[in-house]
Amino acid sequence: MARVLVGVKRVIDYAVKIRVKPDKTGVVTDGVKHSMNPFDEIAVEEAVRMKEKKIASELIAVSCGPAQSQETIRTALAMGIDRGIHVEISGAELNTLQPIHVSKILAKIAQDEKVDLVIVGKQAIDDDSNQTAQMTAAILDWPQAAFASKIERAGDELTVTREIDGGLEVIKVKSPAVVSADLRLNEPRYATLPNIMKAKKKPIKKVTAKDLGVDISPRIEIVSVADPPTRQAGAILPDVDALISKLKEGGHI
Amino acid sequence: MYCSGRTVFSSKLANQLFKRLQSTLVIAEHNNDVVSPVTRNTLTAAKQIGGEVCLLVAGESCGKAASEAAKLPGLAKVLVADSAHFKGFLPESLTALVLALQNQHKFSHILAPATAFGKGLLPRIAAKLDVSPVTDVIEIKGADTFVRTIYAGNAVLTLKSKDPVKILSVRGTSFAPIDGEGSATPEKAADGDYAAPKTTFVSQELSKSDRPELTSAKVVISGGRGMKSGDNFKLLYTLADKMGAAVGASRAAVDAGFVPNDLQVGQTGKIVAPELYIAVGISGAIQHLAGMKDSKTIVAINKDPEAPIFQVADYGLVADLFKAVPELTEKI
Numbered sequence: 001m002a003r004v005l006v007g008v009k010r011v012i013d014y015a016v017k018i019r020v021k022p023d024k025t026g027v028v029t030d031g032v033k034h035s036m037n038p039f040d041e042i043a044v045e046e047a048v049r050m051k052e053k054k055i056a057s058e059l060i061a062v063s064c065g066p067a068q069s070q071e072t073i074r075t076a077l078a079m080g081i082d083r084g085i086h087v088e089i090s091g092a093e094l095n096t097l098q099p100i101h102v103s104k105i106l107a108k109i110a111q112d113e114k115v116d117l118v119i120v121g122k123q124a125i126d127d128d129s130n131q132t133a134q135m136t137a138a139i140l141d142w143p144q145a146a147f148a149s150k151i152e153r154a155g156d157e158l159t160v161t162r163e164i165d166g167g168l169e170v171i172k173v174k175s176p177a178v179v180s181a182d183l184r185l186n187e188p189r190y191a192t193l194p195n196i197m198k199a200k201k202k203p204i205k206k207v208t209a210k211d212l213g214v215d216i217s218p219r220i221e222i223v224s225v226a227d228p229p230t231r232q233a234g235a236i237l238p239d240v241d242a243l244i245s246k247l248k249e250g251g252h253i
Numbered sequence: 254m255y256c257s258g259r260t261v262f263s264s265k266l267a268n269q270l271f272k273r274l275q276s277t278l279v280i281a282e283h284n285n286d287v288v289s290p291v292t293r294n295t296l297t298a299a300k301q302i303g304g305e306v307c308l309l310v311a312g313e314s315c316g317k318a319a320s321e322a323a324k325l326p327g328l329a330k331v332l333v334a335d336s337a338h339f340k341g342f343l344p345e346s347l348t349a350l351v352l353a354l355q356n357q358h359k360f361s362h363i364l365a366p367a368t369a370f371g372k373g374l375l376p377r378i379a380a381k382l383d384v385s386p387v388t389d390v391i392e393i394k395g396a397d398t399f400v401r402t403i404y405a406g407n408a409v410l411t412l413k414s415k416d417p418v419k420i421l422s423v424r425g426t427s428f429a430p431i432d433g434e435g436s437a438t439p440e441k442a443a444d445g446d447y448a449a450p451k452t453t454f455v456s457q458e459l460s461k462s463d464r465p466e467l468t469s470a471k472v473v474i475s476g477g478r479g480m481k482s483g484d485n486f487k488l489l490y491t492l493a494d495k496m497g498a499a500v501g502a503s504r505a506a507v508d509a510g511f512v513p514n515d516l517q518v519g520q521t522g523k524i525v526a527p528e529l530y531i532a533v534g535i536s537g538a539i540q541h542l543a544g545m546k547d548s549k550t551i552v553a554i555n556k557d558p559e560a561p562i563f564q565v566a567d568y569g570l571v572a573d574l575f576k577a578v579p580e581l582t583e584k585i
Contacts, residue, residue, distance in 0.1 A: 018407050125405065130388055143345055163369070170456045171453060183504070219415055223413055227407075234567040237570050
């Protein structure tokens, strides 16, 4: 039976319309609703299902971030993860924390905890990087299966269906491996109240990047964060004929 | 006068010297026979960085793709790695190859298109080189300064990379495809054992379609939840065929099983920027807008006048799509 490590990130809730700070250093995060990155919820759900199918023995959730990341870990625990590891990253460091840093942290924990499988979301909806799984796999020299929409485990082999540009692809990877979850992998469950209560008793270990021997010095300098160009308001047309004449005017037809 | 003239001269010289020091490897996306169009867009980005541009074509029996690649303009070299190891274009094998090439050529930049292929591969290479890659670049400001979007396209980040090697995936729709014809001689890339014993490619199931490819189509017609069923997508296919358009979909339409996943346009699907985007029965959630709001002209057909899609649409039609779409098809 496999031990599974799941990476979870606390991000601004997907439904929030973000605001860029006037000084162009970033986006406003204070007082804004945060929640678990949607792709990570899918990763957590998949791990929990593996335990329910008795193909996983212990599930560990890791989050790198400020103190509030513990809430994100609690959510994972309430969904069925066994224990958490919080890698505390302070405010200033958080701004330039990149997937390369997180991958090194995940890789170190994966080795320390002797896990057989690392599952993360395919991308975080804040930085939209889509890198962590691939980089974690590279650092560990493990095979990778990115953008998974189906995972089947038989012995030490995983058969993974991946979402690619033209359709779907099936690969087999030998565990230990790293998988990233696409939207279609599963439908994450809601944590029930009793499980939320139980999750409060589950342990969360707190460590720092330094404890793990990972250097998180910045690899990028943020030059600016700006609003995207806004589109000019358009016109509501009365009927299909008006639309056709506009399309003709624009040379589209 | 003398002074300012001199400054101009020396900065120009420095700039030329600087550009000469750059050398970029572009990893071509292809299916062994044909080079994918987005590779041309990636080459434009590579040209903007300056310096020599080499193109890597790695695959299994990829001779046809290699000779097509050799005709792309402005390439210093076309490196070809033809081996059974590259069956299925597994990142594990390709990373080993690119690392060997990097050792040999010391590229300053490594680029690939920001597709499922490029996004799967580049971060693996970057981690092996201990550098922080940059995803989905929309503008090259300099050899180390790049622009990309974050938060589903709702903010634009300009960043300066401090790493010695810059690894970038390029958003195809933000760069025009490179133009012209060249005549490079394909060269054999570094030989070696690039087997990936822990990963096996099993199969691929590609959706077949005669319509243009979604990310490079000039016109895209997308359907959302409002289409109500997969069968109703026929309305869009008919209109698309008449207009020579590609068909896309919102996540809601994909999740409801109306169309396959690879038609999804949005933050986590494909990013398109056609001349004309027609959104039919799509409300316009943030995540969908992320994938299409750079389209030149946006048309929305939706019966809900409050739908957020109307805030980005150049032309809106508040109408029942089941009446408006057939009427449009008939009159066009």
